[in-house]
Amino acid sequence: MSAKDCEHHGQTRRKIFRRIFAGILIFLLVILITILIVWAILRPSKPNFILQDATLYALNLSSPNTLTSTFQVTFSSRNPNDNIGIYYDKLNVYANYRNQQITYRTAIPPTYQGHNEVNIWSPLIYGVSVPVAPYNAVALGQDEGSGAILLTIKMDGRVRWKVGTFTTGGYHIFVTCPAFIQFGNGASGNGNGIVVGENVVKYQLLVSCSVSV
Secondary structure: OOHHHHHHHHHHHHHHHHHHHHHHHHHHHHHHHHHHHHHHHHOOOOOEEEEEEEEEEEEEEEOOOEEEEEEEEEEEEEOOOOOEEEEEEEEEEEEEEOOEEOOOOEEEOOEEEOOOOEEEEOOEEEEEEEEOOHHHHHHHHHHHHHOEEEEEEEEEEEEEEEEOOEEOOOEEEEEEEEEEEEOOOOOOOOOOEEEEEOOEEEEEEEEEOEEEO
């Protein structure tokens, strides 16, 4: 084979490789455009969260400015999408008081939520001798004296959307639920709560939570 034939053969192979490479790129581009079109048509909506109740087991402020607390919260999550499923890969729940975290994070087991499906979780969240800012300790003492306290139950984690057989990458999710607990007023001394055990009071809340993804 002459040098000219070798050069021609090499050019032919390069053309074939270029065509194969271009074909693969076009194929991937078509898939990507199809996914984007389907995604735009379906327009996934954020899940809806409702904080249903909170059961108070302990809320003890000690010196110097430490808080021990135990709650069990029940919240529901609804997937409002007709054609999109949601994977909750990670979700942590904790309580805040005046923008300060007062409990440890409790993990919710990973789960999949189908179309228009509702999931209910009742995690236990607690903190033992958690240091609180001095001004928050003063405010908490005043709230306890007045018989009402506003906590914020927060959740954060990662979710994925499932469209048919396609699953997206992970997205951060942040959920914020106000929990107004009125425990010092009324004849029972438990405010809007119901005694369910010794020194254990359950508060019906039914508040909508803000969700950002």
